[in-house]
Amino acid sequence: MTDDTATQNGQSADDDKVTTLKGMYEDYFLDYASYVILERAVPSIEDGLKPVQRRILHALNEMHDGRYHKVANVIGQTMQYHPHGDAAIGDALVGLGQKGLLIDPQGNWGNTLTGDSAAASRYIEARLTKFATEVVFNPQTTQWQVSYDGRKREPINLPAKFPLLLAQGTEGIAVGLSTKIMPHNFIEICRESIKILEGKKPKLYPDFPTGGTVDVSDYQWGKRGGKIKIRATIEKIDNKFIAIRELPYGMTTQSLIDSILKANDKGKIKVKKVQDNTAAEVEILIELATGISPDVTIDALYAFTNCELSVSPNACIIIGGDKPHFVSVLDILEHITHQTRDLLKMELMIKQKELEEKLHFASLEKVFIKERIYRDIEEAEDFPEVLDIIREGLEKYFRDPNEKAKKGDTRMQLLRAISDDDIIRLTEIRIKRISKYNSFAADERIAKLEEELKQVKHDLEHLTEYTIAWYQHLLDKYGKGWERKTKIGTFEKVKVAAVAANNAKLYVDRKEGFIGMGLKKEEFVAECSDIDDVIVIRKDGKLMVTRIADKTFVGKNIIHVGVWKKGDERTTYNMVYLDGKTGRAMGKRFNVKAITRDREYDLTKGARGSKLLYFSANPNGEAEIVNVLLSPASKARVKDFDFDFAELAIKGRASGGNIVTRYPVRKVTLKEAGKSTLGALKVWMDEVSGRLNLEERGRLLGGFDTGDLLLVINHDGTYEREELDMSRRYDPKALFFIGKYQDDMVVSAVYHEGERKVTLVKRFQIETSSPGQKFSFTSDHRQTKLYLATLHPEPEVEISWREKKEKKTKVIQLAEFIDVKGWKSLGNKLHDGKLVTVKELNEPYVPKVREVTVKATKKAAPKQEESGGIKPGDTIELDF
Structure with a gap:
C-alpha cells in the first residue's frame, strides 16, 4: 500500500499508524451515531425499553418495598447506572409514570390533556405497579452487565413477559433514522398474543389514551411507509356551540x-370564542360566529386545524443488541409472544430444579431422622468418618439414579446421587428440630412437593x-380499566374548498372587466373563500376560470361571474348566441x-362577430x-315565439348547439323559470359519520x-323540515327517520307521556310550513319518552311490558288503533305506565325516488325554414 493510499484510508504510512483528522471525524461520528441509536433513542425488542427507562425500572425494583419513594431519590439511585444526568432521567420517569402501566405515581405528575408539567421531583413520589413486579422482573432469568463506572451491575435487558413496547408506544430520533411506534390496547394485545399461540393470524390497531378516532x-401494521389519520371527537351542541371532547394523539388542549x-x-374558519373547560375530561367549547354552520365548521376544523393529524408510524427497534x-x-x-413462552419455560425449568432439590433433601432428611442415622455417628472419631457413616446409612434406603435395581431391592431411587454437601447439610440439623420432627407432616410436605413437581413437568410438556x-x-387480573378508548373508523377526505369559511367577498366591474376581493366600490357578487376559483363569461362568448385575488383583469363586458367548483355535474349553463x-x-x-385556469375557452363556434344573446x-x-x-325587418312569418331549453340535451362547453332561428334576433328574455331536467338528485346518509353524500354510502334518503x-x-x-344541505352532519343514533318530505306523509308515534304517566299513540300529518325550524310533537315533560316514530303507511309494532314480574307482548296495527289527527293532539292511550320495548315489524320505510324522463323533442318554436336544409331544433355536430 502506498503512502498516499494509506493517508486516504485515515492512517499514515509510518509504523505508529497515527490517525489523521479526517479519519478521526469518520470514526468518531460512526461511534457517536452507533451510541445514540443503541444506547439512547431506539428501544430494544427484548423488553421494549430504552436504556434510561430500563435503568429507572431496575433502580425502582432495587428500592421496592411496597411504599412510595420520592422521585428525587429514584433519580439519584438511577444515576448509578445512567450517565446522562438527572434531567434526562426525570423526564423519562415522568413519561413512564403518566402512562401508568409500570409506575404507580403519587402527587402532581402533570396533565397529558392540557400539557401542564409535573411538579418538582422533590414533591412527587413513585413506586412500581403490581403488574411491573409480576411481569417485568426475575433476577434468575436476567442477563447482567457491569454499569458504566464498574461499581454496579445492571440488566442487559429486563425479562419482560409482555409486549411493553406495543402497550406504551415509543418515539425517538437518532442519527440517520427515527422510530415511532403507536401505543396499543392492553386487552387486545393479550388476546392477539393468544391468537398467535393458537396458530391464528393476529390483528392489532393503535389505541390512544386521549381517545379520538383513528x-x-x-396503517400497514406500523411498518415504515404506512400512515394513519387521527381525529378529535367533536360534538355539535346546538347551532351556536360545538365542543371537542377527545384529542388526537400527541395533542394537548393548548x-x-x-x-x-x-x-x-x-380566515379559514370563523369562531367567536374558544374556551378550555378541561378538568378530568377534555372539553374545548367553541362559540361560532353568527350565521356560521356548525356542521361546516366541524369539517373545517378537520381540514385546517390539528383536529385531524396524519401520522407516519415507523417501527424501528434493536434486535439482538447490535x-x-x-x-x-x-x-x-x-x-x-414467543419470547414470553421461552421465559416461562426458563422459569419452569428453574422451578423444577428447585423442587427436585427440595424433594431430594426432604427425602434424605426424613430417613436420616426417622431411621435414627444421626445416632450412628456418636462413636466416630473424626468428621470424615461421620460423613462415611451417614452415607453408608443412607445407601441402605436409597439408590442412585444410575444404579440398576437388583432383584428384591426395595430401596427408593433418588433424583440425583447423594453429594457430600447433602450429608454436611444433614449434620447441621439442630437437635431441637430432630426432637420435634413429625413424620406425618414430613410425608405431607413430600407429597406436596411431588404434586408441584408433577404440575411443573406437565406445564413444560404443554408449554403453549x-x-x-x-x-x-x-387479562383477567389487570385488564379492567384498559378498555379501548380510540374508535376505529374510516374518514371521508374533507374537501378544503367545500368547508373553507367565507372569509372574502367577490366583486365585479362588468364594464371594465375586473373581478376580485378588493373592488369594494363595485358590484357585490357573493361571499367566498380566499381559495375559491371564479368563473367568468363575457358577452363575446369567452369563458375563463381564475383563482380569486384582490383584483384581476378578465376582459370587458362580463355577463356572468360566480364561484366555480371542480367536478360540478349539477350546475348547468343555458345560453343563446349569435353565430357571426x-x-x-x-x-x-x-x-x-x-x-x-386562466385559459380562455370559446363557447361559440369562434366566428368573428359572434356574441351572447342570452x-x-x-x-x-x-x-x-x-x-x-325577432327583428321587425326580418322575413319570418312569426316574429315572437317561445323557446324551451328543456328541448336541448346537456353537452360539453365546446358543442355548437341547436338552431333557435335563422333570422336576426332583436332580444331574448326570460319568460318562465324551469324545473330540473337532470332528474331527482339521489341522496344517501352515511350511517357511521352522519354525512350526506351522493356516492351511495349508507341509507337512501330519496330523490330530491x-x-x-x-x-x-x-x-x-321533535321534527323539522329543512332544505337539502350536503354539508350538514347528523347524528344517526339520534334519528328515528330522515328522508325526503312528501305532502301525504303520516307520522305514527308511540310515546310515554310523563305528566299523565301513560303510553299514547298518535298519527298526524306535517301541518307546519316553516322550513328550518324544530317542532315538538310530544309533551315537554322531562319524563316524556318517544319510543317509536315511523313514516310507514301501515305500521305494525310489537310492544312489551311487565306485569307482576312477568313480561307480556302484543302486536298493534297503529293505523287501525287511531285515525290521523292534528300534530298537537296527545293521541289515544295504549298502556298504563311505561313499556319495556317497542319494535317495528315493518321493513324500514324509504321514500320513493321519482325518476324524471326528459323528452327528446318539444315543440317550442314555429317552423321558420321553407324546405330542406337545417331546421330549428336540429343538432349541429362540430369537429374540434
Whole structure:
C-alpha cells in the first residue's frame, strides 16, 4: 500500500499508524451515531425499553418495598447506572409514570390533556405497579452487565413477559433514522398474543389514551411507509356551540386551541370564542360566529386545524443488541409472544430444579431422622468418618439414579446421587428440630412437593397452553380499566374548498372587466373563500376560470361571474348566441366540470362577430322558457315565439348547439323559470359519520328535485323540515327517520307521556310550513319518552311490558288503533305506565325516488325554414 493510499484510508504510512483528522471525524461520528441509536433513542425488542427507562425500572425494583419513594431519590439511585444526568432521567420517569402501566405515581405528575408539567421531583413520589413486579422482573432469568463506572451491575435487558413496547408506544430520533411506534390496547394485545399461540393470524390497531378516532386503512401494521389519520371527537351542541371532547394523539388542549386560533386568524374558519373547560375530561367549547354552520365548521376544523393529524408510524427497534431493524407491530408481537413462552419455560425449568432439590433433601432428611442415622455417628472419631457413616446409612434406603435395581431391592431411587454437601447439610440439623420432627407432616410436605413437581413437568410438556393461560391471567387480573378508548373508523377526505369559511367577498366591474376581493366600490357578487376559483363569461362568448385575488383583469363586458367548483355535474349553463358566420341564433346547454385556469375557452363556434344573446346559470340543471323577439325587418312569418331549453340535451362547453332561428334576433328574455331536467338528485346518509353524500354510502334518503325538502324526526320528539344541505352532519343514533318530505306523509308515534304517566299513540300529518325550524310533537315533560316514530303507511309494532314480574307482548296495527289527527293532539292511550320495548315489524320505510324522463323533442318554436336544409331544433355536430 502506498503512502498516499494509506493517508486516504485515515492512517499514515509510518509504523505508529497515527490517525489523521479526517479519519478521526469518520470514526468518531460512526461511534457517536452507533451510541445514540443503541444506547439512547431506539428501544430494544427484548423488553421494549430504552436504556434510561430500563435503568429507572431496575433502580425502582432495587428500592421496592411496597411504599412510595420520592422521585428525587429514584433519580439519584438511577444515576448509578445512567450517565446522562438527572434531567434526562426525570423526564423519562415522568413519561413512564403518566402512562401508568409500570409506575404507580403519587402527587402532581402533570396533565397529558392540557400539557401542564409535573411538579418538582422533590414533591412527587413513585413506586412500581403490581403488574411491573409480576411481569417485568426475575433476577434468575436476567442477563447482567457491569454499569458504566464498574461499581454496579445492571440488566442487559429486563425479562419482560409482555409486549411493553406495543402497550406504551415509543418515539425517538437518532442519527440517520427515527422510530415511532403507536401505543396499543392492553386487552387486545393479550388476546392477539393468544391468537398467535393458537396458530391464528393476529390483528392489532393503535389505541390512544386521549381517545379520538383513528383511520387505519393505510396503517400497514406500523411498518415504515404506512400512515394513519387521527381525529378529535367533536360534538355539535346546538347551532351556536360545538365542543371537542377527545384529542388526537400527541395533542394537548393548548396546542389544539392554538391551531384553531391560527386558522381563525387566517380566515379559514370563523369562531367567536374558544374556551378550555378541561378538568378530568377534555372539553374545548367553541362559540361560532353568527350565521356560521356548525356542521361546516366541524369539517373545517378537520381540514385546517390539528383536529385531524396524519401520522407516519415507523417501527424501528434493536434486535439482538447490535443493530436497528425495520419491522411491523405484528412482527414485534409475535417475537415477544414467543419470547414470553421461552421465559416461562426458563422459569419452569428453574422451578423444577428447585423442587427436585427440595424433594431430594426432604427425602434424605426424613430417613436420616426417622431411621435414627444421626445416632450412628456418636462413636466416630473424626468428621470424615461421620460423613462415611451417614452415607453408608443412607445407601441402605436409597439408590442412585444410575444404579440398576437388583432383584428384591426395595430401596427408593433418588433424583440425583447423594453429594457430600447433602450429608454436611444433614449434620447441621439442630437437635431441637430432630426432637420435634413429625413424620406425618414430613410425608405431607413430600407429597406436596411431588404434586408441584408433577404440575411443573406437565406445564413444560404443554408449554403453549401454559403460555396461553399466562396471557389470560394477565387479562383477567389487570385488564379492567384498559378498555379501548380510540374508535376505529374510516374518514371521508374533507374537501378544503367545500368547508373553507367565507372569509372574502367577490366583486365585479362588468364594464371594465375586473373581478376580485378588493373592488369594494363595485358590484357585490357573493361571499367566498380566499381559495375559491371564479368563473367568468363575457358577452363575446369567452369563458375563463381564475383563482380569486384582490383584483384581476378578465376582459370587458362580463355577463356572468360566480364561484366555480371542480367536478360540478349539477350546475348547468343555458345560453343563446349569435353565430357571426351564419347569422343564426344557436341554443346550447352545458356543464363546466374541468378546466385549465386562466385559459380562455370559446363557447361559440369562434366566428368573428359572434356574441351572447342570452345566458343563465342553473345550480340544479333547471331548464327555463325564454321569449325570442325577432327583428321587425326580418322575413319570418312569426316574429315572437317561445323557446324551451328543456328541448336541448346537456353537452360539453365546446358543442355548437341547436338552431333557435335563422333570422336576426332583436332580444331574448326570460319568460318562465324551469324545473330540473337532470332528474331527482339521489341522496344517501352515511350511517357511521352522519354525512350526506351522493356516492351511495349508507341509507337512501330519496330523490330530491328543485324545492324538495328533507324531513327529520328526532328521538327527543321533535321534527323539522329543512332544505337539502350536503354539508350538514347528523347524528344517526339520534334519528328515528330522515328522508325526503312528501305532502301525504303520516307520522305514527308511540310515546310515554310523563305528566299523565301513560303510553299514547298518535298519527298526524306535517301541518307546519316553516322550513328550518324544530317542532315538538310530544309533551315537554322531562319524563316524556318517544319510543317509536315511523313514516310507514301501515305500521305494525310489537310492544312489551311487565306485569307482576312477568313480561307480556302484543302486536298493534297503529293505523287501525287511531285515525290521523292534528300534530298537537296527545293521541289515544295504549298502556298504563311505561313499556319495556317497542319494535317495528315493518321493513324500514324509504321514500320513493321519482325518476324524471326528459323528452327528446318539444315543440317550442314555429317552423321558420321553407324546405330542406337545417331546421330549428336540429343538432349541429362540430369537429374540434
